[in-house]
Amino acid sequence: MRKLRPKRRIPTMEETVEDPPTSAVLLDHCHFSQVIFNSVEKFYVPGGDVTCYYTLTQHFIPRRKDWIGIFRVGWKTTREYYTFMWVTLPIDLNSELTKQQEVHFKAYYLPKDDEYYQFCYVDQDGVVRGASIPFQFRPENEEDILVVTTQGEVEEIEQHNSELCKENQELKDSCAILQKQNSDMQAELQKKQEELETLKSVNKKLEQKVKEQKDSWETELLRLKEQNQKIALENEKMGVRVDQLQREQQMKLKQTVEELKQKEATATKKQQELTDQNFDLSKRLSENKIICSVLQREKERMERENDLLKRENSRLMSYMGLDSLPYQIPTSDQGGAGQNPGLVYGNPYSGIQESSAPSLLPLKKCPTCKSDITDDIFDHTLEQQHIQTLYLNCPICDKSFSAKEKQIFEDHVFCHTF
Numbered sequence: 001m002r003k004l005r006p007k008r009r010i011p012t013m014e015e016t017v018e019d020p021p022t023s024a025v026l027l028d029h030c031h032f033s034q035v036i037f038n039s040v041e042k043f044y045v046p047g048g049d050v051t052c053y054y055t056l057t058q059h060f061i062p063r064r065k066d067w068i069g070i071f072r073v074g075w076k077t078t079r080e081y082y083t084f085m086w087v088t089l090p091i092d093l094n095s096e097l098t099k100q101q102e103v104h105f106k107a108y109y110l111p112k113d114d115e116y117y118q119f120c121y122v123d124q125d126g127v128v129r130g131a132s133i134p135f136q137f138r139p140e141n142e143e144d145i146l147v148v149t150t151q152g153e154v155e156e157i158e159q160h161n162s163e164l165c166k167e168n169q170e171l172k173d174s175c176a177i178l179q180k181q182n183s184d185m186q187a188e189l190q191k192k193q194e195e196l197e198t199l200k201s202v203n204k205k206l207e208q209k210v211k212e213q214k215d216s217w218e219t220e221l222l223r224l225k226e227q228n229q230k231i232a233l234e235n236e237k238m239g240v241r242v243d244q245l246q247r248e249q250q251m252k253l254k255q256t257v258e259e260l261k262q263k264e265a266t267a268t269k270k271q272q273e274l275t276d277q278n279f280d281l282s283k284r285l286s287e288n289k290i291i292c293s294v295l296q297r298e299k300e301r302m303e304r305e306n307d308l309l310k311r312e313n314s315r316l317m318s319y320m321g322l323d324s325l326p327y328q329i330p331t332s333d334q335g336g337a338g339q340n341p342g343l344v345y346g347n348p349y350s351g352i353q354e355s356s357a358p359s360l361l362p363l364k365k366c367p368t369c370k371s372d373i374t375d376d377i378f379d380h381t382l383e384q385q386h387i388q389t390l391y392l393n394c395p396i397c398d399k400s401f402s403a404k405e406k407q408i409f410e411d412h413v414f415c416h417t418f
Contacts, residue, residue: 020067020084020122034060035121035130038100043136046112050105052085052119054130057099062089065124068103073116073134073157074164078126082117083109114138116157182238189231196224286417293395294413305389 038053052068069081085103111117114136121130134154203217392401392409396416401409 020065020069020081020086032128032131033057037119037121037130037132040119040132041135043138044110045139046110046137047107049107050110051102052105052132053100053102054119054121055099056090056101060129061093062087063124064089066122066129068119068121070105070111070117071120072111073118074161075120076164076168078120078122078128081120081122082111084122087121111137116153178238182235185231185235189228189235192224192228192231196221196228199224283417287414290395290413290417297393297395301389 034057036055036057038055040052044050054068056062066087067084068087069078069084071081075081083105085105087103088101090099090101116134116136118134119132120128122128134157199217199221203221206213206217390403392403392406393399394401394409394413394416396413399412401412
């Protein structure tokens with residue numbers, strides 16, 4: 001059978017101000033029928049807020065320090081709550097509407113495992129006045145698979161709880177018997193000691209009066225001493241047994257604390273790893289968005305530049321009278337393609353005689369890159385488009401960089417990701 005161990009609870013915002021009133025009251029001293037919990041689900045989906053509905057019975061009067069806590073099934077005292085919320089006092093206790101109350105638990109403070117929990121209404125004296133049916137925190141799509149397992153776990157927990165209650169009752173009965181025996185022995189010892197003192201006093205008087213009875217009185221005195229020693233020895237054994245039980249309980253508590261510390265360290269480490277992974281993914285997403293924007297702008301710039309080159313080529317071809325000449329695919333034997341392998345279709349101007357070609361137009365220098373451009377096509381629009389190809393603009397802040405400073409431009413764009 002699985003043992004239920006207390007789990008470290010997460011404090012709510014209200015706990016940072018003041019802890020709820022608790023007590024070491026055992027289960028058989030609670031009154032679970034004075035507050036009734038309604039509409040309790042078999043399970044709640046993790047990550048969402050939980051609303052707890054409850055009804056106050058006719059003879060129960062709520063007080064200012066009452067609270068509702070979420071307890072892991074198998075709890076023994078009200079100090080073992082996982083989280084809690086203060087209840088709201090109704091305005092009119094005599095109204096039927098005020099008997100129906102509710103509290104809201106935020107998702108951040110709810111348990112993250114799939115163990116069984118239950119709502120408990122605790123008054124300001126630390127006494128439980130009502131408890132709900134068990135429920136779990138797990139995803140909704142697992143309901144069909146876990147129905148049988150959930151019922152089995154509930155029965156196992158109820159059986160374990162019943163056994164613990166039975167064992168607790170047996171220990172209480174045994175403790176009461178031992179206490180009664182110890183009390184009786186102490187009273188008998190005190191009585192014997194008083195009798196011993198009386199006998200001593202009487203013995204002194206009788207020694208003076210009746211020396212013949214000396215042997216009988218000494219025998220009685222020895223018998224009483226032996227009985228006193230036996231009682232003292234039994235008392236000592238009982239004290240050793242109590243010390244042994246205390247040491248075993250302390251060892252169990254230390255072991256439980258160590259296990260809780262190890263679980264806390266593991267959970268903290270896992271949370272940090274998930275946080276770092278989330279940060280890396282966010283950083284990569286931001287970088288990809290910026291790179292995509294830069295590539296999109298670069299694509300648009302190349303398309304504009306390609307259109308500009310097509311218009312210039314068409315204009316030059318029309319000017320040179322080559323717009324009606326068909327292109328011929330060059331072979332490896334043709335001299336034009338062999339002289340300039342960078343031209344796919346060869347040099348379109350190689351077949352024209354210099355005598356028949358018109359005189360070249362005057363060239364004009366670009367003021368930025370100093371390249372030669374024909375004077376008749378270097379109008380204002382083409383000049384602006386030609387200059388735009390020589391600069392790189394930041395997609396974030398529109399800052400311009402020279403095309404030669406491409407590395408500086410990329411570093412500048414990357415800085416916007418931080």
